[in-house]
Amino acid sequence: MNNQPLIIADRTFESRLFLGTGKFGNLSEMTDSIIASGSELVTMALKRIDSQSSEDDLLNALKPTKSHLLPNTSGARTAKEAVLAAQLAREALETNWVKLEIHPDPKYLLPDPIETLYATEELAKLGFVVMPYIHADPVLCKRLEDAGTAVVMPLGAPIGTNKGLRTLDFLEIIIAQSNVPVVVDAGIGAPSDAAKAMEMGADAVLVNTAIAVARNPVNMALAFKEGVIAGRRAFESGLGAIGNHAQASSPLTSFLFD
């Protein structure tokens, strides 16, 4: 039996693994990795796209993957810049989907929650399907829902660090109370991290560095695919509760029934 599909806006996804396209040593390796991962949604920086050239290398390399394109606003420091970038991407790539990335801090690439909220409000009004990259902040997630976001994309750890789900406690709260799909983005370093996020009930994960910089990116993409499927299947099957205490053979409360 297949896992349940994921629905975001007007699209249905069989795969719950989204990929980034940066950091690959060559474009054919990127193409092969995306195909191996089974991903149906891949993000690329608008700043990498040469819209003046009719034959953009990156876009050409993505064609055989049949994945939907998710342009991102990496490079934007403010809501204003991000909105302009989204509009440019909509024109260049003919999609109203956008991964909103506003990180004024180029050192850790941490997202600015205030500008992200402003930009989400604006872009939702303009008819975009907004996928904002944010801190694992449960209150911000609810505010983004009110602003009309399509999903929330909280980080597991600082981007590019492969540290795994360092924000676990907050991700649990976000997943528990979200009315929109939760996509764990950034920091996922191993298939087991991805599986863990899916077991917790995340709706999808986005992975880039861990695949792109692996010694064998294509096999690593396959490993992530399997990790995500396993994690989701476990979640849908209902994981057993984890008990902290052994059951005493002579229950402490048995005297009540004597």
Added chain:
Amino acid sequence: MKSFKDFFEKYQWDEVKVKLEKVTLSDVENSLQKKNKTIDDFLNFLSPVAAQKLEVMAIMTQQLTQKRFGKTIQLYAPLYLSNECQNICTYCGFSLDNSIKRKTLSDTELMIEATVLKSMGVNHVLLVSGEANKTVGIDYFLNAVRLLKTHFANISIEVQPLLEEEYRQLHDAGVNAVLVYQETYHQEVYKEYHPKGKKSNFNFRLETPDRIGKAGIHKMGLGVLLGLEDWRVDSFFNALHIDYLQKQYWKSRYSVSFPRLRPAEGIIEPNFMMSDKDLLQLICAYRIWNEDLEISISTRENEKFRDHIISLGATAMSAASKTNPGGYAVDKESLEQFETSDERSMDEIKNIIKKAGYDPIMKDWDSVYSGV
């Protein structure tokens, strides 16, 4: 408000030099193992004794760079606007006392040069000039940026130190990055090499990155001219400068370059020579200390070194560079700033990067993010 000068004055050149000599192998090993590295760790990586750990440092450099920047190299090329200069810099081909015909590109010539660069696939361009404030000042630069903006995704500029307001104007016009090198942090030596012209003011230059940061420029490039003084001490001060700036102007990106003195017409011989091994150690020291620092390698370096540095810390490289105004098309014989060591074409460099397993990137910026 404080500037780097306040931090700089806390350090003495000679004390840093002694400190570098006293570093032990176990100091280096401890620093390599630390999770969060400080400027003191950088000093250890830079020390003469750390050269014994170069292989380990190279491995770490490769891994850290791949994790942060991926297997990619950003390519760019310089576009020299003018070789007019009112300064005497005894090591530079453009020095005022070098009595050779000077050239400043006209609008038409600028566009011809730009067209040649575009045909080579260049999308990130670095504008360079000597310091001639009357003829090649802020108005000239603003005009050049306006003319080039629609043709290049990313415009950087390496010209004389300007005022904060002028940097703001450049930012608003669409300049992404400003490069300014202190040349040397040794004040007396600085004066010897820069005896005349506006550039002889050490402190004005020292505080230039503060003005760039205040103006909100996206990226700053720093460096010292390797060969003027002891490269280890000078590089320590350069890293101290970057460390200060990164904390102060946290929205800017930072890049470091390693100009080694190269032969040029009418210049003196460098005092201090730096070997390829030294340069590799310096690059590794920067990378291990500062994982997100961009590292740029120019065509001053030789082919062999450039081929190997692709996978050892570099994040950006220039290629097919001409260091004279008009060098690509309109006046190929004009006075050049220095002789390049790697004269291979852009396509050749792209192929070498690919062969090393890396992706040559021609566009990684969009004018939508630059002062719109």
